[in-house]
Amino acid sequence: MTNCLEVNNLGLSIRNEVILNNISFQVPSGKITALVGHNGAGKSTTMKAIMGWQEKSEGEIKIKGISQDDDFLQFKTLFSYIPEEPLLMSELTVEQHFQLYGSSYLVSEQELKEKITYYTEAFDIRDKRNEFPELLSKGMRQKVQTICALIPDVPLLLIDEPFMGLDIYAAQFLMEELAKKKENGTSILITTHQLEKVTDLCDEFVLLSNGQIAESGQITGFNGLKRRKIDE
Numbered sequence: 001m002t003n004c005l006e007v008n009n010l011g012l013s014i015r016n017e018v019i020l021n022n023i024s025f026q027v028p029s030g031k032i033t034a035l036v037g038h039n040g041a042g043k044s045t046t047m048k049a050i051m052g053w054q055e056k057s058e059g060e061i062k063i064k065g066i067s068q069d070d071d072f073l074q075f076k077t078l079f080s081y082i083p084e085e086p087l088l089m090s091e092l093t094v095e096q097h098f099q100l101y102g103s104s105y106l107v108s109e110q111e112l113k114e115k116i117t118y119y120t121e122a123f124d125i126r127d128k129r130n131e132f133p134e135l136l137s138k139g140m141r142q143k144v145q146t147i148c149a150l151i152p153d154v155p156l157l158l159i160d161e162p163f164m165g166l167d168i169y170a171a172q173f174l175m176e177e178l179a180k181k182k183e184n185g186t187s188i189l190i191t192t193h194q195l196e197k198v199t200d201l202c203d204e205f206v207l208l209s210n211g212q213i214a215e216s217g218q219i220t221g222f223n224g225l226k227r228r229k230i231d232e
């Protein structure tokens with residue numbers, strides 16, 4: 001089985017403090033991996049290091065064999081990201097956000113049009129396409145951000161807390177959509193505190209503790225998070 005994402009010996013320090021140490025894991029093509037751990041374990045920092053938002057100190061990160069260090073411009077076209085909190089631009093309308101993502105990922109005009117119609121109907125925000133983000137509720141902004149990441153057919157989807165702020169219908173639709181993407185060969189890395197919601201969807205898990213991998217394997221073998229001991 002080929003790997004879509006390969007993280008090898010990732011280390012990351014911020015102001016001389018070690019945040020991530022010797023992290024190695026893979027996400028095979030067409031599989032979903034859950035990145036789990038207590039608050040502060042290093043999940044979001046791992047995501048940021050993969051995307052190149054936070055500079056790593058050590059190690060190598062590859063998507064589809066392309067190293068982040070060798071060809072960052074090409075590397076960036078291979079993933080899209082759904083952040084935990086929406087990061088929309090106040091000067092762009094909802095529609096302009098979709099257009100921006102479509103052109104950044106070279107989605108054809110026809111395909112973009114179809115996807116915008118499909119996703120805005122599914123997420124029930126069709127009437128918000130010409131609004132600016134500040135006039136939307138937080139959940140609506142999260143829907144817009146989610147649609148932006150779903151528009152391109154990239155090999156790797158990175159998702160920080162997928163259901164945060166979404167109502168049950170939107171969360172259910174997203175779950176089905178992720179299952180479809182996986183079926184079509186997309187690999188997905190999800191960080192979540194609500195593992196019970198995604199257990200059926202995920203294939204593997206990586207458990208982080210204090211910036212290191214404590215355990216990893218098939219999701220069926222995951223025993224849940226234990227309460228953190230005071231001296232850990």
Ligand SMILES: Nc1ncnc2c1ncn2[C@@H]1O[C@H](COP(=O)(O)OP(=O)(O)OP(=O)(O)O)[C@@H](O)[C@H]1O
Pocket residue numbers: 014019037038039040041042043044045046
């Ligand atoms: N910019 C930063 N400067 C200094 N320390 C940071 C910075 N970003 C994160 N950290 C530290 O790195 C560690 C890991 O943080 P991270 O946000 O990756 O955890 P997490 O597993 O995503 O947590 P949560 O479940 O709460 O979102 C924490 O100790 C945090 O304080």
